[in-house]
Amino acid sequence: xAATLKDVARLAGVSxxxxxxxxxxTVRVSPQTRERVLAAIKSLDYHPNVIARSLxxxxxxxxxxxxxxxxxxxxxxxxxxxxxxxGDEATRYNFDLLISTIPQGAxxxxxxxxxxxxxRVDGLIVADTRHNDERITYLTRQGxxxxxxxxxxxxxxxxxxxxDGQEGVYLGMQHLISLGHRRxxxxxxxxSLVCASHRLNGYKKALRDNGLDYHPSLVTVGDLSQSGxxxxxxxxxxxxxxxxxxxxxxxxxxLGVINAAQEHGLVVGRDISVMGFDDTQLxxxxxxxxxxxxxPVYRIGKLVAGxxxxxxxxxxxxxxxxxxxxxxxxxxxxxxxxxx
Amino acid sequence: xAATLKDVARLAGVSxxxxxxxxxxTVRVSPQTRERVLAAIKSLDYHPNVIARSLxxxxxxxxxxxxxxxxxxxxxxxxxxxxxxxGDEATRYNFDLLISTIPQGAxxxxxxxxxxxxxRVDGLIVADTRHNDERITYLTRQGxxxxxxxxxxxxxxxxxxxxDGQEGVYLGMQHLISLGHRRxxxxxxxxSLVCASHRLNGYKKALRDNGLDYHPSLVTVGDLSQSGxxxxxxxxxxxxxxxxxxxxxxxxxxLGVINAAQEHGLVVGRDISVMGFDDTQLxxxxxxxxxxxxxPVYRIGKLVAGxxxxxxxxxxxxxxxxxxxxxxxxxxxxxxxxxx
DNA sequence: CTGAAAGCGCTTACAG
DNA sequence: CTGAAAGCGCTTACAG
Numbered sequence: 001x002a003a004t005l006k007d008v009a010r011l012a013g014v015s016x017x018x019x020x021x022x023x024x025x026t027v028r029v030s031p032q033t034r035e036r037v038l039a040a041i042k043s044l045d046y047h048p049n050v051i052a053r054s055l056x057x058x059x060x061x062x063x064x065x066x067x068x069x070x071x072x073x074x075x076x077x078x079x080x081x082x083x084x085x086x087g088d089e090a091t092r093y094n095f096d097l098l099i100s101t102i103p104q105g106a107x108x109x110x111x112x113x114x115x116x117x118x119x120r121v122d123g124l125i126v127a128d129t130r131h132n133d134e135r136i137t138y139l140t141r142q143g144x145x146x147x148x149x150x151x152x153x154x155x156x157x158x159x160x161x162x163x164d165g166q167e168g169v170y171l172g173m174q175h176l177i178s179l180g181h182r183r184x185x186x187x188x189x190x191x192s193l194v195c196a197s198h199r200l201n202g203y204k205k206a207l208r209d210n211g212l213d214y215h216p217s218l219v220t221v222g223d224l225s226q227s228g229x230x231x232x233x234x235x236x237x238x239x240x241x242x243x244x245x246x247x248x249x250x251x252x253x254x255l256g257v258i259n260a261a262q263e264h265g266l267v268v269g270r271d272i273s274v275m276g277f278d279d280t281q282l283x284x285x286x287x288x289x290x291x292x293x294x295x296p297v298y299r300i301g302k303l304v305a306g307x308x309x310x311x312x313x314x315x316x317x318x319x320x321x322x323x324x325x326x327x328x329x330x331x332x333x334x335x336x337x338x339x340x
Numbered sequence: 341x342a343a344t345l346k347d348v349a350r351l352a353g354v355s356x357x358x359x360x361x362x363x364x365x366t367v368r369v370s371p372q373t374r375e376r377v378l379a380a381i382k383s384l385d386y387h388p389n390v391i392a393r394s395l396x397x398x399x400x401x402x403x404x405x406x407x408x409x410x411x412x413x414x415x416x417x418x419x420x421x422x423x424x425x426x427g428d429e430a431t432r433y434n435f436d437l438l439i440s441t442i443p444q445g446a447x448x449x450x451x452x453x454x455x456x457x458x459x460r461v462d463g464l465i466v467a468d469t470r471h472n473d474e475r476i477t478y479l480t481r482q483g484x485x486x487x488x489x490x491x492x493x494x495x496x497x498x499x500x501x502x503x504d505g506q507e508g509v510y511l512g513m514q515h516l517i518s519l520g521h522r523r524x525x526x527x528x529x530x531x532s533l534v535c536a537s538h539r540l541n542g543y544k545k546a547l548r549d550n551g552l553d554y555h556p557s558l559v560t561v562g563d564l565s566q567s568g569x570x571x572x573x574x575x576x577x578x579x580x581x582x583x584x585x586x587x588x589x590x591x592x593x594x595l596g597v598i599n600a601a602q603e604h605g606l607v608v609g610r611d612i613s614v615m616g617f618d619d620t621q622l623x624x625x626x627x628x629x630x631x632x633x634x635x636p637v638y639r640i641g642k643l644v645a646g647x648x649x650x651x652x653x654x655x656x657x658x659x660x661x662x663x664x665x666x667x668x669x670x671x672x673x674x675x676x677x678x679x680x
Numbered sequence: 681c682t683g684a685a686a687g688c689g690c691t692t693a694c695a696g
Numbered sequence: 697c698t699g700a701a702a703g704c705g706c707t708t709a710c711a712g
Contacts, residue, residue: 354699
């Protein structure tokens with residue numbers, strides 16, 4: 001059995017309160033007593049029981065994250081970087097991270113209810129915000145602390161961190177256009193996602209600002225997997241005037257576009273340019289290395305976790321809604337438009 | 341404030357013990373009392389406080405997993421499928437899943453110690469077992485419950501689930517050899533991993549059994565990223581007699597091999613055959629779809645979690661060490677050797 | 681500076 | 697079948 005406060009108190013010849021003071025440093029204790037307690041702690045290899053502490057304090061020091069596998073495929077590498085960020089920041093503040101999945105047959109809603117009602121966590125992190133996001137209305141109604149990765153799409157006010165997707169795609173489009181591309185295909189994200197609209201807006205705005213026409217045939221919706229990108233390019237190549245560049249709304253889709261292009265004998269970066277969005281590790285390691293718009297997912301994980309912890313601790317974070325500037329990451333999958 | 345047992349007891353006019361009996365179904369309660377209690381629970385929207393329950397029972401009903409980012413890149417999609425399996429199985433048994441990361445500058449050992457000592461979880465899941473695995477010796481010494489994904493490499497006895505990697509690579513090699521390939525390159529995994537040795541053995545055994553020579557120049561070690569595979573193929577292609585097929589020890593590396601091949605103008609599946617190992621979703625969605633050896637990672641997650649829960653509950657699992665047969669997943673990245 | 685005591689929200693022998 | 701009471705391992709006013 002592991003040692004308890006009581007064991008330490010007995011060995012040190014003091015009360016449990018005193019031991020607690022020493023452990024937590026909340027109350028001044030005389031040096032001599034302190035020494036005795038510390039020695040007892042060491043000799044018993046005492047470690048506080050986090051559960052007892054939680055019960056007493058009515059807080060769990062735990063953050064929760066429910067993996068949102070509605071739009072994304074289960075293995076989207078995106079989430080692991082995000083998790084790493086959350087986890088590292090949580091650890092820094094002595095918080096733990098609880099992960100839940102949505103088992104087959106269970107509803108997302110039921111999982112949220114279980115986590116909230118059982119008071120297993122002090123707050124939740126929500127990713128991939130959606131239009132009419134049930135998760136957000138539920139948590140808001142419950143008054144349960146949460147921070148989202150992704151902004152609101154319906155005029156609700158909640159704390160979030162997001163990347164300026166419109167600006168990101170706009171920057172990417174400027175890059176492509178400056179390379180001489182005039183016909184640029186766009187593979188959009190599932191429209192239920194709030195970020196899908198912003199990114200698409202960036203595409204349209206860039207066309208407008210550069211005096212280029214918007215061709216609905218050059219825009220298609222992908223499913224966030226490589227296959228989505230693959231099929232999109234197949235569709236584009238079947239057209240009379242295929243695009244010379246394709247902007248995919250996510251890296252995974254861009255990889256699919258690259259695969260399709262290479263299968264068609266096209267040299268990516270020369271015969272056709274391909275861009276992604278996210279800058280996951282997969283993008284940097286693809287061949288050719290993918291030009292993409294960087295979302296600092298790891299850092300966003302840290303930010304979101306940090307904000308949530310502040311909120312839990314009752315300190316209004318200085319910025320409740322953070323929009324990070326995207327960053328163009330130019331690599332080798334984009335090049336001058338053929339014939340330029 | 342959320343309702344407590346006491347609130348329910350008061351409203352129903354019974355003792356807290358009785359409410360507890362009803363909630364847990366541990367003791368028979370008269371139908372009338374039961375009804376009253378149930379009504380009170382409903383009207384107060386009472387949900388048991390898991391933390392209090394944990395403290396009282398000296399168990400947390402929580403499984404822990406510390407993301408092992410030593411050999412793998414942070415975003416390896418592999419882990420998310422694994423996490424999904426663990427999470428779903430945990431939920432089924434009313435267990436939660438606690439994730440920890442190893443923050444920059446912290447040692448893996450210190451993270452394990454913190455999790456174990458704070459008694460935040462009832463047991464741990466260990467993945468990617470290594471030779472001289474410090475994590476395993478530590479947990480064993482502490483008598484802390486754990487189950488591993490990956491077998492032992494040093495004669496230690498602990499519960500695990502693993503896939504027969506030797507057999508898997510052997511099967512894949514038979515497939516390639518039956519297609520007429522005689523010079524087959526192999527991209528091995530970091531040698532610290534126990535599974536690296538087994539897979540490499542499968543490669544060697546297949547050569548031997550088919551009367552083919554082992555050429556050290558056809559074996560190289562990759563770093564588990566696409567780049568590892570990419571560089572491996574570059575190396576192979578620079579040789580006087582490049583291989584006609586390449587077996588990569590992981591899907592991610594196989595994708596890198598495909599990328600490199602396509603960049604060199606080779607049609608994968610015709611000019612060169614490529615195989616992977618894992619069968620992540622990335623493999624199924626790659627182009628051409630990747631022939632690979634399937635590890636049912638999601639199912640392994642469920643198995644491992646299930647075994648751990650049994651162990652925690654004091655029931656020796658019927659199988660303490662499970663080795664699953666690998667499954668050949670033939671898709672389009674492999675084909676007859678050129679000239680056959 | 682230190683201790684006795686109450687309490688966080690449950691569960692579980694023990695009586696009756 | 698039901699209740700009074702102790703206890704899980706802590707923290708924290710409150711006295712002294």
